[in-house]
Amino acid sequence: RLMLRALRGCLTASVRTHRMPSHERVPDLAQCLPMAVLHGLRDGIIPFEQGRQLAALASAPLHSFDCGHEDIVRDPKLVEVLKGLFREWESAERGEGKAVPCSTGL
Numbered sequence: 199r200l201m202l203r204a205l206r207g208c209l210t211a212s213v214r215t216h217r218m219p220s221h222e223r224v225p226d227l228a229q230c231l232p233m234a235v236l237h238g239l240r241d242g243i244i245p246f247e248q249g250r251q252l253a254a255l256a257s258a259p260l261h262s263f264d265c266g267h268e269d270i271v272r273d274p275k276l277v278e279v280l281k282g283l284f285r286e287w288e289s290a291e292r293g294e295g296k297a298v299p300c301s302t303g304l
Contacts, residue, residue: 228256232287
């Protein structure tokens, strides 16, 4: 058990110090890929405000969940949110929405 606690501490520290430049990549990717931001309101790793900013940069819907960083998968409304997103994206692929070729190289 002590080993697991130590490993968890190391992984948590690693995640907290690892920076991903999402704000640099999202605008270009959003031009050619369907996007949505799913974010926990009580996320202690990535502040909810950052999720709100990414959604705005991508002009994508923001779906909030009353949970932390990794708890979204246990939220009962996740399946319905994903079903709705997939239906929307499928409609766009069938030509019912706009499709833009992706040339970002990312």
